[in-house]
Amino acid sequence: MLAKITQSKTLHWLGRQLLNREDPRAFFDPLTTAINPMWVQQYTPARVERITAETQDTKTFELRPANRWGGFKAGQHLNVNVEINGTRRTRTFSLSSSPALWESQGLITLTIKRLPGGLVTNWLHDDLKAGDVIGLTEAFGDFLIPEEKKPVLFIAGGSGITPILSQLDTMALEHYPGPVTLLYYVRTQSDVIGEEKLSALRSRYPAFSLNIITTHEGSAPRYLKGEDLDSIPGLTGCEIFLCGPKGLMDLATEQLCQRGINEDELHSTFFAPPAPAKLATNDIGGEVTFSTSNLTVDSKGDANLLEIAEAAGLSPQHGCRMGICHQCSCTKTSGTVVNRLTGQVSGPGSESVQLCISIPQGPVALEA
Ligand code: FES
Structure with a gap:
């Protein structure tokens, strides 16, 4: 009898955990990856096959993504997802190998330069080893070879x-x-x-x-x-x-x-942060409402919407954190934001904004 009650409580708890999550894979992944890191579902796992030094501060990482990964076109990038000190971090890198290597041998390469103070690039250089598994998104980007055969x-x-x-x-x-x-x-x-x-x-x-x-x-x-x-x-x-x-x-x-x-x-x-625009700090910051999460927080100074969301315990999708990859795009339903790179002020109505380069100017509501 006790076993039955415990079982039913466990199922009830499991049901609640799943209902409370937008993506049930986020719940199961820590369990399955403890058994085999290549079973992760939230992103495509890729095993590190080889690491080669290119220069003093640049290494090439040869990776074997799981077969379900969708491939890429020459010139595209992807997001790498790694866990550093218990926190998942995402960064955008370009693929340096040709699609032919993926198609013929199931391998890809990322060539990554160590950035001064860069949390993820330094971790990749210092801690990642052959045999480890990291996460990848599908490839994206339109920096592509012309179809018309021009010089x-x-x-x-x-x-x-x-x-x-x-x-x-x-x-x-x-x-x-x-x-x-x-x-x-x-x-x-x-x-x-x-x-x-x-x-x-x-x-x-x-x-x-x-x-x-x-x-x-x-x-x-x-x-x-x-x-x-x-x-x-x-x-x-x-x-x-x-x-x-x-x-x-x-x-x-x-x-x-x-x-x-x-x-x-x-x-x-480009994958170096562009120089930010000079902003008048007295009129930025404000109350930010994340309507899907039913959460309202106050922000001060030049914190961007991605930083504000993360400080509030949310995990919005993102990649480069510098306004390039558009992975963090989200609908702003009301309020005004300032673009961190251009200094341009948005209109007050509904529009798509990039969280990582948008700073609230007064109250802002987001579909997030
Ligand atoms: S995270 Fe890449 S544009 Fe915002």
């Missing part, structure tokens, strides 16, 4: 080379006619990421030409110059891809526009 110019800086390594490998495999040119800016020669891969591409892919420019080896810094672009034959007819630090991207955009190229036609992506 291509890639301009990369530092770890911005990552998605371009995947694209170049794919273009070589698919005999993309080219010409395909890469201007790659690095501080010193020892900071070149994917050096072996790039020199192998140079030998096996005749349409490809590579110009590595070191910015900090001379007596004065040597950044992108107009003459670098003037050396590209048929520049205005190229499909142009930019990936790197904001300074390089801004300089390249300015120089390209001076040469008659429309900014809207450039493909760009």
